[in-house]
Amino acid sequence: MRKFISRAAALLLAGVMTAAVAGCGKNSDSEAKDTAKKWTELDQTQITEAMGLGWNLGNQLEASSGGLPSETCWGNPEITKELIDTIKAQGFKTVRIPVSYLDMIGDGPDYKIDTDWLDRVQEVVDYVVNNDMFAIVNMHGDGYYTVDHSWLLCAEDDDKQTEIKDKYGKVWTQIADRFKDYDQHLIFESMNEEFNNDYGKPDEKAYDNINAYNQIFVDSVRATGSNNEKRWLLLPGWNTNIEYTAGDDYNFKIPTDKGCKADGKRIMISVHYYDPFNFTIDENKTAKTQWGKYAVKNYDNWGQEDYVDSQMALLNEKFVSQGYPVVIGEFGAQDKTEKFADYNEFRRYWSEYLIKAAKKNGVVCVYWDNGYNGNKGFGIINRFDYTITQPDLIAGMMRAINSTDDYEIPSPAGYTEVRKSAKAS
Template sequence: MLRTKKAGLAVLAAALTLAGTVYGVTRPVPAEAAAALTASQLVADMGAGWNLGNSLEANSNGVPSETAWGNPVVTQALINRVKASGFKTIRIPVSYLGNIGAGPNYTVNAAWLTRIAAVVDYAYSQGLYVVVNMHGDGYKSVGGSWLICDASDQTTIKDKYAKVWQQVATKFQSYNEHLILESMNEEFDGQYGNPTQPCYSNINAYNQSFVDTVRRTGGTNASRWLLVPGWNTNIDYTVGNYGFALPTDQYRSSTIPAAEQRIMISVHYYDPWDFTGQEDGVITQWGPNATNPAKTSTWGQEDYLDAQLKKTYDTFVTRGYPVFVGEYGSIDKTAYDSANNTYRADFARTLVAAAKKYGAATAYWDNGYNGQHGFGLFDRSSATVTQQGIITAIMTGVGTTPPTSTPTSPPTSPPTSTPTSPPTSTPPTSPGTSTCRVTSTVNAWNTGLTTSITITNAGTSAINGWTLAFTLATGQSITSGWSATYAPASGTVTATNASYNASIPAGGSASIGFQATHTGNAAAPTAFKLNGTTCS
């Protein structure tokens, strides 16, 4: 039921075979030098979150396949659009399943780990928070699932679980605290009644093994925030006296102040289900603005929502453990009620605002499906917004507004060029008679930095093909870039347009960027020239 809830009609594509998946290249990223944020700082900094659902947790016949449930291959363009819409956190559900080899080593397929890291980098390189979990391996309804809390051979399960997480954590041990690891998703025995024992005890054991295993891999993993759920991520069964046990954190870095935590609590929120997920089309309205009692659920309204989030505050936040509402949302029922999107927006705004009030971060569940019964906010093929009203409501709830400038021509595939690669696009056909403006933003840490550059055509005619020359500060060297090719890696660099952003209309802009190492000088680039014309 829960898998159907989130997969929607895309589950009908589950029988498709893996075809055409493009595996990216992992970019090494240095660890953050600064100390991790406190609980309240972390929640505030994570802002509004979004789920890349039904992609890396999709599978065909028990083998993870990014496109198996009907979604396209994830691109940098999609993540850029999500960021441009105001989201600051992206949760990436991941299944491992048939990509895990046989015991005793349980080696995870190297190409799959590389692809996971590539998708993580799409968001991480943009300064977003990224949550990576183990998602489908514990669903009884998924072929090849094995993380089953009421299975008989728990010794084997726990050994396999620890070894898979050891490999995943090692893959990300140098990433800074913008990466958060989540032990599992919606783990329970498949029955929706009260939690059973020893099943809940096994869930607690998985969480403890996860924390111990990740911490022991070292690097930033010794201090990063880790996310753990209770029974089926259900609020009542996590905060109540049903058996949830917080894991101990005995292997964490000694640099973490004794009074601070580095463990978060994961819950999901889909109440009332007859509004958020039931596909019969009867209940289409929610909240104080509902106009038709016959279309409104008899429970789960605003006061109930507030009370549920307050429970998480009283039980965990007051003790220094932040809460992450890792999934919430409601399906599209406009086919039954043309005003349904208004109530979906009200639901999202209310949930996000209540979470903020009670010290919790949130991530909207998006399964990539737009239309009847879909959760989608974006068209993943074109990297465009489909539900701006809901996005605006989310940003209102968290107390922010989306950036005013968004990519005017988003890419349709991930950037694959490296700084030392020669330009592959056509030389500019309209050399610079137009004026230009360039703004740049640098986020620096330890010996690394990320620079984002916006090029604005301030002239009266379109620019068709461009090169942007600029000078890096002494000691900086580009290690990777996006939305352009960059050569050479240091000194005076020339960025050459990609095919999808070659044309910049009058008044339009293009956004590019790169990561670089530095030897102490993290200054922004200088001396920008677009097609030979000096930019202001």
């Protein structure tokens, strides 16, 4: 269930709000050509460093109702340039922009994307890239079995897959063509948490379809030419799960990239991190409110500091060391201060530890913000008035990304002793 956080948190936000969408499409051809000339080559080390710490514009352009995307239908206000300016001012260098298309895609054989919707996506992308930040643009809700009118479904039968793959390629061709002259600040992400809606081990046939989607994505983007021939492309494995993507016993395949004209690899790997689930998300009787070596009660027996270290080391060994940057496109722990007053200090410590370990292993982190502040929310900023709601959490995350590897992460306030069992391990 931890991989459904983006959808689950969105539904929560919708319920709460009920109770109390390089050059813009309007740019001239000369402006677009000028944008294309501004490309700066960034290799693996340079792009990882330049992306710094990221933030998700969650529950907005991927929000939908009855199959129709709408950036305000889950309770958030319209996205503004001021919001992105505020996020940059906090020190974030990357914004992930989840996007759903769903019924904004017309019928076959052309599968034309609604022009107004693509214009709005581009307008939001411009808020980011024109601010000298990196923008990650994906296809988000179209692959969820729990979203109305989703269609990018990896477990459908072979006859249906022919149609899905044709549609997928044509949709990404349109997106890529719209943005082909943008510079290195734009990164395309093929899909989100793509799997068969079963949280057990991956199904081999469904995984084959995910691998095929990633290959179609790479080929479609490269074929549009211009800067897309050298753009960094971000690809997930099964449900963005680290073990099912990096583990040797599973089926993730990095696509061939024959259309790439860059000097070096231009493929990134996408994973998410919400471990341990009982600490980061769960609000039921099994919920945990403390984490790590300073925890004294109500903590998990797994998923602690050593687990974070091992997961980041696995990503480094399998991908980073082979020339493929890794992006944790989502991570976060929801607010549980109603359950435990000191929770946010452990939440800060967890986030800071993850970012420090990720950075050490060449992995980029992008915080998941669903726009909801308060109990069960992931918000760090009020999107209505741009006030910062979690300054201590942001300060800890920025300390982790900006400090040297040997700095000591501050313990949760009021918890300074390392428990004996943690020392022994």
